[in-house]
Amino acid sequence: MGFGVIYALMAVVVAYAVEQADRQIINAKLEEYRVRFEHPAFRDPWATISPSMLRIEDEPFLVRLSDANNRTLFSHVPRSGIMFDDASMEVVAGAHDRSWTRLRANDDRTWTIGGVVLSAGRYLQIGMSSAHSDVIVRWLKDAVVFSFPPLLLLGLLGSGYLTRRALLPIRDLSRTMRAIEASGDLAARVPERTTADRTTGDDLDDLSRLFNRLVAKQERLVTAMRESLDNVAHDLRTPLTRLRGVAELALTEDRDGQTMRETLADCLEEADRLTSMLATLMDISEAESGVMKLERTRFELGAVAEEVTELYHYVAEGKGVSVSIATPSATNIAVRADRTRLFRAVANLVDNAIKYTPSGGAVTLKVRQVGAMAEIEVSDEGPGIDVEDLPRIWERLYRADKSRTAQGLGLGLSFVRAIVMAHGGTIEAISKPGQGARFVIRIPPA
């Protein structure tokens, strides 16, 4: 279809160009013959003029001179047998300076004829056959006829190939989706094309990359959730076994009512511990796997420090420990975070600090901006943390040997770290045995 239009256009343009070229040649001839016929020897309308007088035997042009009444005074036809009748030539005879017409001769060729008015109303016409331009047009037609089928085939093959290539990412995508749907394995990825062999739409490549990113994210999430489920199950097994053991022992032994009541109270306490442990474990898992929904609001970090200090004031006092904020004037540092959860994290640190600080010691909070981060620090005057314990305190249920006597589940610091990480922050513990401990939370400011 496209080729047909191109060839038709080409044919029109070539035909027009040939016609223009013919007219130029005829124009030149008209000028040449005008000079000849305006010669005084040819002025007389009745003068007998022969081709020999003009020496135009071999010219391939039609030359005709007529008088004002369109009677032929002189005519030369390039080949014998070609006839133009005066009547048809008359049609073009006009008074204007130059006129053009096309006539069909009995040789089945079209003739382009130009005319010009000479003196005494005579009219000179020069004609040229379309023979040579017919050759060009025929050549063009042959070119179309012979080249069209192979070109069409080539076009079809080419467009088929390009379409297949362009749709390749879509096929890859649906194949991958089907594989994931069938096996449930999120490890499948759409092959991503590199820039070097990218020849088709970038949008499709973007789609593949986007899909891969999405699947990768889902895979990470599912893995993290599976791991945290394993962890929770593992962490609950020991206290549950203990709970069961206490109950079993009480049943096998022959106990009086009072002892039985005490055992039940133990079980109740253990069950409460389990409930709170489960809640904390779930919180940690949520924060660590990235599914925790943080309710971010804008608030001042100093306000949180003040509230925690206030909350623990009495507990600390009861232990003979002081809790204070070291830099109350520099506390107006705003952050965008989950206030409740951040509060619980700081409270956990202060709780630990009071727990491990002996009577007469001090717990100090500091809020400040360091570089691009908002910092909150809790330091104490407790026993500090051993070098070998330092990297392990963040683990779930890890409790340093020294702390076995103090109450606790060993989940506090894991929870604090998970919350801080969920906020895109960091936490650091700095401690030397015997010199107290310092915990620093850093989160991006608002």
Ligand code: ADP
């Ligand atoms: P726990 O319930 O045992 O306090 P955490 O996760 O809060 O559990 O802490 C883990 C361990 O880190 C504690 O058992 C203790 O050994 C150590 N630790 C935490 N905070 C302090 C501190 N302020 N001073 C000394 N040791 C600490």
